[in-house]
Amino acid sequence: MSENENHERSTVSVLGLGQMGTRLAQAFLVAGHATTVWNRSAAKADALVAQGAVRAATVEEAVAASPLVVVCLPDYPTVSDLLEPVAKRLPGRALVNLTSGTPEDAVRSADWAAGHGADYLDGAAMSGTRLVGRPEALFVFSGSPKAFATHRVVLASLGNSVHLGADPALAPVYDTALFGLAWGALAGFYHAVALVGTAGVAPAAFAAVATGHMPFVTSLMAGHARQIEGGRFPDDDGTVEVHAAAMEHLLDTSRARGIGTDVPELIGNLLDRAATTGHGSSGIASVIETITKGERNA
Ligand SMILES: NC(=O)c1ccc[n+]([C@@H]2O[C@H](COP(=O)([O-])OP(=O)(O)OC[C@H]3O[C@@H](n4cnc5c(N)ncnc54)[C@H](OP(=O)(O)O)[C@@H]3O)[C@@H](O)[C@H]2O)c1
Incomplete structure (x- = not known):
């Protein structure tokens, strides 16, 4: 692909079609957004392609396909390894990272994306995979207010998508805080079930x-x-x-x-x-x- 061949043909690209990434891509498709998908093991894209997604043959093609690029991978080093070689495709795009990580990871990624001309949002999926695409699925985002405003409608197709503020560290801080909150409630529930049992x-x-x-x-x-x-x-x-x-x-x-x-x-x-x-x-x-x-x- 040459420098100028960006072939933007989709609204959103999803990189990483594991349990979560697949549900993200499905939610975009169900909401009617043209979606390009890429996964290391290409076969995981088959069902999404059958639902209307466009398969990208390479990471570069996936990034170049849309103004909004969503990544959902196991960890931040994997995100860096995949995106670094295609960073020249990032200027002018919004990069949304729904990979779990630390506040420090988020700040480093935001700085890296800014250095390559991309608007960056860090994010966290708070409600597991089952609810993705439903209004009760909470997604928190932080980072570029411009990216969130520009892509608000697309991100809202994931569920209750909330922008927490411009500091990219906020999403991972909320992620762990809300995890602790859920566990506090569930620990009380499990104790109560044992007691009434x-x-x-x-x-x-x-x-x-x-x-x-x-x-x-x-x-x-x-x-x-x-x-x-x-x-x-x-x-x-x-x-x-x-x-x-x-x-x-x-x-x-x-x-x-x-x-x-x-x-x-x-x-x-x-x-x-x-x-x-x-x-x-x-x-x-x-x-x-x-x-x-x-x-x-x-
Ligand atoms: N699942 C959940 O309920 C849930 C909830 C909240 C947050 N999250 C977060 O979402 C992120 C993804 O989780 P997941 O459950 O979707 O994981 P997963 O089902 O294990 O999928 C991992 C994905 O990463 C890809 N991958 C792994 N190593 C790679 C590499 N070196 N290069 C390229 N691709 C690679 C895999 O590709 P292959 O198919 O080729 O192996 C697969 O698409 C994690 O950060 C997780 O913490 C998940």
Whole structure:
């Protein structure tokens, strides 16, 4: 391919057709966007080609095919290895990297892309592969506001696509923070399933009731975020001492029924630490203070 032969024939190119990349390409196609695909093992593109995608024979051809280039590969070194030799095709394009990595990886990639005349967005797929293309699939992006604004409609076909800000590091920071949030909720769920299981309750029966309880839990977040921003912790949702006593009940009941106690112990420790640092009669969002300071129990 010569320097000037860019053959832009698609709206978006997807490089890397693993579990996630395949779902990304499918979502673009379903939304009606002309899509070019490339994968190291070419056969993985067959089903997408049958759905209307254009197969690129090389990485260079894939990059040159669209103004928006989405990469989804195992790690950043693989992304660099593939793109470095075709960097001359990048000027004027938007490069969106949905490969998982660290904030430092994202900043390095953004600098590299800027050095080659491309607008860069780092991104993270937060909802696994199953929901891709549905409105409840969260995708976070950070980096070039221009790239996000220009390609907002195409990126929105992936799901709930949110631009977090111009700092490319934000997407990987949110990625790990939201992963921790999901695991905090799931750890509580698994403990709860074990506990009600000792009373003969089936996991599915419990899940139905627990799902109905989650809107209350999530409703606390916005209010507590305001408290944290203001540095004041009213006890509207109960004090640290009251919650510490309730956590002690959960711990005792778990012990008495012979199940693991790690989850209530972890939360009990947070509450105890808040109480010993003067927040016993504060609201529960005050636990943020010991976490922010990186304090640990002795
Ligand atoms: N799967 C998920 O649920 C999920 C969720 C969130 C984020 N992610 C992130 O998405 C990224 C991709 O994950 P995935 O699940 O799609 O991975 P995957 O199914 O293992 O696919 C990996 C892809 O990378 C390609 N690849 C690997 N090494 C390569 C190399 N040296 N040169 C060129 N291509 C290479 C593979 O090509 P071949 O087909 O030729 O092997 C394949 O297309 C990862 O960073 C992952 O953390 C995945």
